[in-house]
Amino acid sequence: MTQESNVLQFVPFNSFLDGGFWHKLSDNKLNHYGLDESIKPLTAWYYNGDSTGMPCRMNLEYTAFDNVGPPARCFRAHGNLYNKNTLDSFKEADKKQLLEELGSEIWKAVTTGSAITDPSKLSQFVLLAFADLKKYHYYFWFAFPAICPKTDFTLVKKPSKLSDKFSTEQISQLIDSYNNFQNSLKEYVGYFIIVEDTNTLIIDQLENTQKYLDDGKKVLFGFADPSTVESHPGWPLRNYLSLISYHWCKQLNNKVDIICFRYVSQAGIHNIGHSLYLTVNISTMSDIQDIPKCVGWEKNERQKLGPRFVNLSSSMDPSRLAESAVDLNLKLMRWRLLPELDLDVISQTKCLLLGAGTLGCNVARCLLGWGVRNITFIDNGRVSYSNPVRQTLFVFNDCKETAGGLLKAEAAADSLKKIFPGVNATGVNISIPMPGHTITDGAIKQTKDDIETLEKLVSAHDAIFLLLDTRESRWLPTLMAASKQKTVICAALGFDTFLVMRHGNQSYTDTGTSNVNIPLSQPIPGNHLGCYFCNDVVAPGDSTRDRTLDQQCTVSRPGMSFIASALAVELLVSLLQHKDKQTAPADTGVNDEINTECSLGLVPHQIRGFLSRYQQIMPASRAFDKCTACSKTVVQAYKDGGIEFLLKAFNEPHYLEDLTGLTLMHQETADAEVWDFDDEEEFSSMDTQ
Amino acid sequence: MSLGVISEEECFGFMEDFVQRSKKSSEPWDLMEHGGKLYIYLKSWKVLSNQKDHSKVSDNSSDRISEPVETETDHTICSDEFSNACILFEYYVIYSESYSVPVLYFNVYNSNGGLVSLSDVWDLVPAHYKERLEENRWTFITQSEHPYLGRPYYQLHPCHTATLMKDVTSMTSSNACSNYLLSWLSAVGPVVLLSLPLTLASDT
Ligand SMILES: [Zn+2]
Numbered sequence: 001m002t003q004e005s006n007v008l009q010f011v012p013f014n015s016f017l018d019g020g021f022w023h024k025l026s027d028n029k030l031n032h033y034g035l036d037e038s039i040k041p042l043t044a045w046y047y048n049g050d051s052t053g054m055p056c057r058m059n060l061e062y063t064a065f066d067n068v069g070p071p072a073r074c075f076r077a078h079g080n081l082y083n084k085n086t087l088d089s090f091k092e093a094d095k096k097q098l099l100e101e102l103g104s105e106i107w108k109a110v111t112t113g114s115a116i117t118d119p120s121k122l123s124q125f126v127l128l129a130f131a132d133l134k135k136y137h138y139y140f141w142f143a144f145p146a147i148c149p150k151t152d153f154t155l156v157k158k159p160s161k162l163s164d165k166f167s168t169e170q171i172s173q174l175i176d177s178y179n180n181f182q183n184s185l186k187e188y189v190g191y192f193i194i195v196e197d198t199n200t201l202i203i204d205q206l207e208n209t210q211k212y213l214d215d216g217k218k219v220l221f222g223f224a225d226p227s228t229v230e231s232h233p234g235w236p237l238r239n240y241l242s243l244i245s246y247h248w249c250k251q252l253n254n255k256v257d258i259i260c261f262r263y264v265s266q267a268g269i270h271n272i273g274h275s276l277y278l279t280v281n282i283s284t285m286s287d288i289q290d291i292p293k294c295v296g297w298e299k300n301e302r303q304k305l306g307p308r309f310v311n312l313s314s315s316m317d318p319s320r321l322a323e324s325a326v327d328l329n330l331k332l333m334r335w336r337l338l339p340e341l342d343l344d345v346i347s348q349t350k351c352l353l354l355g356a357g358t359l360g361c362n363v364a365r366c367l368l369g370w371g372v373r374n375i376t377f378i379d380n381g382r383v384s385y386s387n388p389v390r391q392t393l394f395v396f397n398d399c400k401e402t403a404g405g406l407l408k409a410e411a412a413a414d415s416l417k418k419i420f421p422g423v424n425a426t427g428v429n430i431s432i433p434m435p436g437h438t439i440t441d442g443a444i445k446q447t448k449d450d451i452e453t454l455e456k457l458v459s460a461h462d463a464i465f466l467l468l469d470t471r472e473s474r475w476l477p478t479l480m481a482a483s484k485q486k487t488v489i490c491a492a493l494g495f496d497t498f499l500v501m502r503h504g505n506q507s508y509t510d511t512g513t514s515n516v517n518i519p520l521s522q523p524i525p526g527n528h529l530g531c532y533f534c535n536d537v538v539a540p541g542d543s544t545r546d547r548t549l550d551q552q553c554t555v556s557r558p559g560m561s562f563i564a565s566a567l568a569v570e571l572l573v574s575l576l577q578h579k580d581k582q583t584a585p586a587d588t589g590v591n592d593e594i595n596t597e598c599s600l601g602l603v604p605h606q607i608r609g610f611l612s613r614y615q616q617i618m619p620a621s622r623a624f625d626k627c628t629a630c631s632k633t634v635v636q637a638y639k640d641g642g643i644e645f646l647l648k649a650f651n652e653p654h655y656l657e658d659l660t661g662l663t664l665m666h667q668e669t670a671d672a673e674v675w676d677f678d679d680e681e682e683f684s685s686m687d688t689q
Numbered sequence: 690m691s692l693g694v695i696s697e698e699e700c701f702g703f704m705e706d707f708v709q710r711s712k713k714s715s716e717p718w719d720l721m722e723h724g725g726k727l728y729i730y731l732k733s734w735k736v737l738s739n740q741k742d743h744s745k746v747s748d749n750s751s752d753r754i755s756e757p758v759e760t761e762t763d764h765t766i767c768s769d770e771f772s773n774a775c776i777l778f779e780y781y782v783i784y785s786e787s788y789s790v791p792v793l794y795f796n797v798y799n800s801n802g803g804l805v806s807l808s809d810v811w812d813l814v815p816a817h818y819k820e821r822l823e824e825n826r827w828t829f830i831t832q833s834e835h836p837y838l839g840r841p842y843y844q845l846h847p848c849h850t851a852t853l854m855k856d857v858t859s860m861t862s863s864n865a866c867s868n869y870l871l872s873w874l875s876a877v878g879p880v881v882l883l884s885l886p887l888t889l890a891s892d893t
Contacts, residue, residue, distance in 0.1 A: 009767040016734070017802035018777055023840055049715070053736045055775050057800075062838075072717070138802070152765055232767040266715040267886060295763045301801075310801040321841055325832045328807065332830065 008153040008280055011227040013046070013058040013125075013235045015142040015298060020062030022131075022138055022312055025083070028065060029131055035085055042079035042127060045070035046190075046236075048224040049263050052274075056226045056234045058125065058144065073182075073263075075190035075224050077123040083131065090130035090139055090307075095297060098126050103145040103294030110147070110243045110285075117207050119191035122239040128307075136316045141307040142298040146238035149285055149292070153241050156255060156279040159231060163273030170201060175270050177203045178263070191240055194220040194259060213251050225260035225275065233260040233276055242285055242292075249284040256280050319421035326420065330371045340599040343371060345576050350374040352457055354432065354477050355467035356381075356412040359491050361393040362565030363465055364416055364425075370573055374424045375416060376457060379409040380431040390558060430454065434472040435628075435649050435656060447650075448643055451476070458484055463572055466490040466532065467565075476646070478503065478531055478629040479638055487575065487582055490532045491568040493556040498564040501606040502571055504529030504623045505582040508632050523585035524620050529605050534624040557611055567607050574600045586620035626660040633660055693855030694789035695869055701727040703791075703870045704782070707889075710868070714886040723837040728783040729870075735882070737774045737813075776805055780883055782870065783836055788847040790854065791870060794835055795881055796842050807843060810882065818879045830881075845877055853877070 033040070044060045058077060070076045080102060084090040102124055109115035115122050126143040163171065174194070181203040182188045195202045195212050203222065204212075212219050221244055227234030237258065244256050260276035285292070300308045313320045327343075334341040351367055353360045356379035364375050383391075383398040383405035393415040399405040409427030416425040430450040433439060439447050458464060458480045466474045466488060474490065481488045481503065488503035505527050578584035578598040586605035605620035625631055637645050637659060648655050657663045695703070704727050708720040711731075718731045781794040797805040807830065811819075835842045854873055875885055 007765060009765050011767045014775075014800060016775070016777065016800045018732075018779065018798045019796060019802050019804060019840065020838070022802045050734070051715075054734060055736075057734070057775070071719075140801075148763075148765075227767075229767065238765075264715070265713075268713045308801055310799075310803045312803060315804045315841055321832075325841075328830075328832050331808070 006155045008155050008278070009232055010146075010238055011056045011229050011232050011234045012296075012298065013142075013144045013226070014055045015044075015060065015125075015127075016055075016057045017060045017140075018062070019312070019315060021060045021064055022310070023316070024062050024065050025129070025138075026131055026133055026136075026316070029083065029133060033083060037083065037085060037089075040065070040081040040083065041067070042081050042125075043067060043069070044077045044079055044125060045074040046077060046123075046224070046226040046234075047074045048226055048261055049073060049265065050226070050228050051264055051266070052228045052230065054228050056228070058142070058226075060127075069187050073188060075123070075188055076120045077125055078120065079125040079127055082126065082128045084129065087130050087132070087139065090128065093128055095128070095141075095143075098128060099143050099145055099294050099296060100291065102126050102143070103147060103296075104291045106145055106239055107147055107291050110239070110246050113247065115239075115243050116209070116247070119189060119206050119240075119243075122243060123190060123236055136311065136313040136320075138310050138312060139307055140310075143296045144235055144298065145294050145296045146235065147242045147292050147294055149242060149245060149283065150288070151283060154281045156281055159233075159276045159278050161273060162259065162275040162277050165277045166201075171273055174201045174203070175263075175272055177201055178261070178272070188224070190224040190236060192222050194222050209248065213248060218257075219252075220257045220259050222259040222261045225262050227260070228262070230274075231276075233258070233278065241280065241282060245282040246285040249282055249286070252282070254282055254284075256282055322420060323422035326368075326371060326422070338599050340577075342577060346573055347371040347373055349463050349572070349576060350461040351376070351463045351465060351572075352461035353377050353465045353467060354474075355379060355465075355469065356391075356393070356408040356427070357387075357467065357469065358390045358392075358561035359467035359493070359565050359568070360465075361391045361412060362561055363467060363491070363568055364412065365392060365419070366566055366569040368416065368420050368423060370569065373422065374461075375413075376425070376461065377409040377412045377427045378430060378432070378454070378457065379407075379412070379427070380429055381408045382406060383408055383411050390561065428453065428457065432468070432473045432476055433646070433650050434470065435475055436472060436653060438651050439647060444647075447647075451643060451646060455480060458486060461486065463487040463489065465568060465572075467568075471532075474532055475629050475649075478533060479634060482506065482531065482630045483508075483635045483638055485582075487572065488531070489568045489572050491564045492532075493560050493564055495555060496557050496560065496611040498556075498560050498567075498609045498611075499606060500564050500567040500571060500609075501532065502526075502529070502575060503531040503630065504534075504605075506623055506630065506632070508635055523587060524605065524622055525585045526580065526583035528622055529586055530621045530623045531627060531630040533629040534627045535621065536628070560609075560611060563609060563611075567609075570600075571604070571607065574598055574603045578603050587618065588620050589618045626662050628656040628660055628662065631660055693851035693853065695791075696789065697726075697784050697786065699869070700784040700791055703868050704729050706868055707870045710871070710889045711886075714889060716886065726784065726837075728781060728837070730779070730781045731883075733778045733780070733883075734775050735778060737776060775800065778882060780881075781835065781842070782874070785847050788850065790847050790850040791873065792847045792850075793845040793874070793877065793881070793883075794833075794842040795845075795883070813882060814880060843881075845881065850877075 042060065042064045044058050044064060046058050082093065082098065084093065106122065106124055109121035124145060126145065127140060129138065129140040131138050166174065181192065189205070191206050193204050193206055193209055193212070195204060195217050197217070209219055221240065223236050223240050225234045226236065237260065244252070258278040258280055260278065262272060262275045264271050264274070297305050300306045314324050315321065330343050334343060349372060351372055351374065353363055353375060356377040360377060360379065364377070367375055383394045385399045388394040388396055388399065393412045398411050407427065407429045409429050411427070413425040413427035416423050430453050432454065433447050433451065454477065458477065464477060464481045464486050466477060468474050478488065485505060487505070489500070490503065491500045492498065507527055575581065575584055577600050580597065584597065584603045587602035588604065589602055604618035607616055607618055609616045623630060628634060634656070654663060704720060708718045708729055711718040716731060716733055718729045721728050721730060777798040779796045779798070782791050783794060785792045797810050799805060831844050831846050832841055833844045834840065850873065853876060854869065871885065871889055874883065878884060
């Protein structure tokens, strides 16, 4: 063995904290410490029963702040917590001094002999910490001070195993002796002696060492060894050797026998045979005048001497907690039921909700459930006394808050954030201009501003929900969304009927898109499907003008909004999960078909519900080439004419019908009675609230 | 018990028996008490042998603070490459009055006290249990507040426990091993890396 290689080396401690420790530290900082930076005592523990391969751990948990002592069969270490108030004072703390302060305390325990009566004084540590309780960020650095002798401790010979030194009988006797000894104490002690006494091995307290040595007995020094490395002892041996050297060096003739006591019990079998037996050269330390050198700052995860950091916002910040819980529920759905489910495409979809009424409120809540994080409401109303019972984002106080009630769009967004702080919700208070509702000169500027705002919002979102009061108010957003090729989901309620549909997604670049003939047996592709207005043969006009109040605010059965809102959101989600996204062909459900392109099943064009019969159908219809909202003619006129075109549409009663050729068509149709209105008429006049 | 549910009193009895049995094993559970209610818990440290797993749970974010490094090198530190990452599994079994079955709560921590994510935990589940994880609906996991500690824990949702235990208890009714907790944890434990030593089942 060369001079170099027989220097005794030690396996350092690795600090191991659990979440409970940080919770308790945060709690103490908030409720007890405040800005008090004074040293706080901590209790940690280590264990000598780990199997090979486990790191040499120093554990701190919830109980570290209470003086409750280590768990059964574990060993106590005393700590000083320096909890700093700022990151700067954490960084600037004098690390050398912190180490030396505790080092000198340990040295004092060695020299005064108080560590002989209470050997746990050899196992001490420093925890320098800074807790940023706003971000739940924790910075920390441990030191396990070890006193250094003038010259390194060296091994007399290679370490051997206890099983090579003692017979099987001796070992089993030693196990009994160890258990009897430790169990006779109030708490397991990490440092002890082993004395051979007429063929039996006795384990005894360190404070009896002098007596045995004076009697001429051979004393082996034992310690509970947290190291599981086959060739090296753990950190606690360092200060132990200093204590032994200081007090008994001469009597031991500069040579000490050490048992690194490792005690594994597995499947009811107790084993200490793998403990190390070391013979170590020591030299006296009693002539040291000053405080000896001290080492022991812990290396971080990258094996560098430096502090560690942990971000616990995901488990401690209440709003992050809500976020991760929502995510977890959705992920579980994927993990357990639908492995192909693409949750990211859903959560990344920015949704614009036109209307913050019964439908708007319910659609928003359902979107939250699917993990959608960006929701914008548009509405121009205020929360009125009749609203909260049907409109699930409002409460009574919203009505009396300000004169006339809070603005609905803003109140809905605020309410959504109260439900789930992780959502990015905004409310925009604008009115949507409508065809047939003449714009007065005085209102032109405001109208132009509103149109501009709406255009920007439509551009900035991926999916547009049409949940508005009146049929004609859906016209402008339908046109804008069509020209920007956004996904549109439209929901409308009658008294006991509803319509939920996705608008077709026409490309407008190829010629005659909507005239391409697709065999009737084939489902209609998504880019050939119609919009809300395609079934109409009249342009949207002022549908509220000639009606009585109860006709204006169509009253529906209260459950209808829940049903339609839920279907509207599920339709969007199904569409997003379809391989072809917006161009997904329309399933009609007539042939018990199974949609293999979408993990969630069918993706219909329209869902029409009849609550009186508790029945739903899924018709699909083609885009109408004379549609006043989505036909190529209108979209092109809007792209070319912009605001001027829109003003004409708002102000001139027959402008849209003339433009699209509907007027001509009406003239050509001698007898309007032949038109088959059946359900269509019911739906075209159906409004929401 | 034929319905797969047990009373609180029965459950506490099983807990006491379970802890007693586990005392002889390498991973003894502890019996705890909170407001007159018994519950049991276990802390279990496991080494990540695999380098892939290792990188997954180690946190490199301490790079954000640069620090003057201690200049003096200590050559008496064992320099063996022995820095195996190790993670802590913390399990609690608490009786649920509303479901009349025991509920398993657990968390998994890195050495810095940060939580290991559930998907990373499941990556550690041995392959032959993964299949079970996929197909068994009774292993449904949610995150909820620990009823006594008030901190978030993962929870094996109790909604399927009774159904599962109805089958298990009827199967093993003639068996000597009659501890409900033991049968239940043996069945559901592996999917959350909780494996019980075989010695627990022996009635000696
Ligand atoms: Zn159309």
